[in-house]
Amino acid sequence: MIQINGVTKVYGNGIKAVDNISLEIKDGEIFGFLGPNGAGKTTTIKMLTGILPIDEGTIVINDIDISDHPIDVKRIIGYVSDNPNIFERLKGIEYLNFIADIYNVSKEDRKKSIESLGEKFEMLNALNDKIQSYSHGMRQKIVVMGVLLHNPDVWVLDEPLTGLDPKSSFILKDMMRKHADSKKTVMFSTHVLEVAEKVCDRIAVINKGKILFVGTMDEMKKQAKQESSLEKMFLEMTDNE
Ligand SMILES: Nc1ncnc2c1ncn2[C@@H]1O[C@H](COP(=O)(O)OP(=O)(O)OP(=O)(O)O)[C@@H](O)[C@H]1O
Numbered sequence: 001m002i003q004i005n006g007v008t009k010v011y012g013n014g015i016k017a018v019d020n021i022s023l024e025i026k027d028g029e030i031f032g033f034l035g036p037n038g039a040g041k042t043t044t045i046k047m048l049t050g051i052l053p054i055d056e057g058t059i060v061i062n063d064i065d066i067s068d069h070p071i072d073v074k075r076i077i078g079y080v081s082d083n084p085n086i087f088e089r090l091k092g093i094e095y096l097n098f099i100a101d102i103y104n105v106s107k108e109d110r111k112k113s114i115e116s117l118g119e120k121f122e123m124l125n126a127l128n129d130k131i132q133s134y135s136h137g138m139r140q141k142i143v144v145m146g147v148l149l150h151n152p153d154v155w156v157l158d159e160p161l162t163g164l165d166p167k168s169s170f171i172l173k174d175m176m177r178k179h180a181d182s183k184k185t186v187m188f189s190t191h192v193l194e195v196a197e198k199v200c201d202r203i204a205v206i207n208k209g210k211i212l213f214v215g216t217m218d219e220m221k222k223q224a225k226q227e228s229s230l231e232k233m234f235l236e237m238t239d240n241e
């Protein structure tokens, strides 16, 4: 479970990217973090994963406070960042072994996982090539494979479906469903309304650093009819598609 309590982030240039937000993401649900470009999704996720310090408020993941015990929290989180352009000089397999080493995945377990993930995402043939030769979607896949390799309880994914082909996107969505169904935590961000509608049990809508809505997609549609700011947001996101 992820508990975000009154969290704020102000960047050096004075931009309040996240403004006093509170959210609870429960085990067993796929939670969508929905908002347009610049809404504050990535900033929130970077605080959740311990990459950015929190200015105000607290974040507690599986009962561990991220500011007090950053390493303990990082061990249980699987994080896919919004930028898959990493370790480009490594071969895919070297990258996966590197991640497996960091998270102490045994030789036996990693072999099994790499084989099954490689097959699922059709990446087995590419593993001996350098990441710099990969397409955007392949980079995205190798990062996702690295995250799933150490079998983390809590998945935090920043726009994970961007750049994936339909088949890989389907596989990842299916894996998110199974992970949530096994009573684990899945949170991901998207600016695509349709994705949130199809995949998420609950969503939070964020804009300009503030949470406008938390609940199911049906509830959001109802509320959008009554609240002009939410309706405007809804229409903007529909327009984008
Ligand atoms: N490192 C930074 N320094 C200063 N301002 C930043 C920084 N990163 C983000 N911002 C600003 O903070 C706000 C929120 O950005 P953020 O990246 O969290 O949005 P987002 O919802 O992830 O958007 P997108 O859909 O484009 O990924 C924006 O106004 C952005 O310009």
Ligand SMILES: [Mg+2]
Binding pocket: 041, 042, 043, 082, 158
């Ligand atoms: Mg972002």
